[in-house]
Amino acid sequence: MIHNISLPPGDFGGPYIDDLFMGRLDPNAHPYFADIAALRVSSHYLIRRDGEVITYVPEDKRAWHAGVSSWQGREKCNDFSIGIELEGADDVPFTEQQYAALEALTREMFSRYGTLPLVGHSDIAPGRKTDPGPYFDWERVRNFAS
Template identity: 65%
Template sequence: MNFRINDQHWLDKVKRVPSPFCDRRQDETDISLLVIHNISLPPGQFGGPYIEQLFTGQLDPDGHPYFREIHQLRVSAHCLIRRDGEVIQFVPFNARAWHAGVSEFAGREKCNDFSIGIELEGTDTLPYTPEQYDALRRLTRILLARYPQLSRARITGHEFIAPGRKTDPGLAFDWRCYKSGLSD
């Protein structure tokens, strides 16, 4: 499927699960960084509704012992890419998703203010799937085309904007594989 971003900054023809954990950007035209993350809930397990529940404030603390630690977090990302390549969008791209936390890129703090956050269903140590790389490359190409301040040089991992605090997308993420596919 080819992605298209509509006038409301949502992807057409993908599942939408609107998150309350977002707000307006101070400058909606200041979209100049793409941040790659990973997430799995419970940790190391894939599938299920838990990521969507976390990003919408509906995670049951009794659903898994780990959920007791995180169920009250107010976090979101713009999109999630599942293991099979399915893309789910939670926040329109012109809004500020709450994905980066305390962060800095190129001397500028508060990366949520100027970034788009993409979560990959995965862990730091397990390989990502070919379907995820394909979906991520297709999504990245459409984002680069739509938001002119984004560039290949302004794509990074959460671990690089929050060093010592975050480790994702981790050593399992193949940056060369991902970025080589962007030159198409």
């Protein structure tokens, strides 16, 4: 499952995504953080703007990235999906380095599990989530995933 994230929204770099996923986000570090600091949120992977891939949760463990969700009739997508966050936002194109890292990561996962469906957060939580957003190049990703 593909997501996007930036903390604070629209800002890239810095420690705040790590802090959120590790449960140590300081609610006083930015006004936006007061509402999200207590959330239990994680992802299996984060791909930074420069293509660095960070692992937070092993693939065989549940990460808390999907929220209230459903895919092909199955509820609770956290129970059966792998979350990949791209550092970004709905209104910003992703970088070449991110697509290259995403390709390498998905190819490696497919070598272990077989071809898996690639979906966006918006696909499993329509009306509630919009990521990875309109700038995400689904055609490009589906070409390297096939």
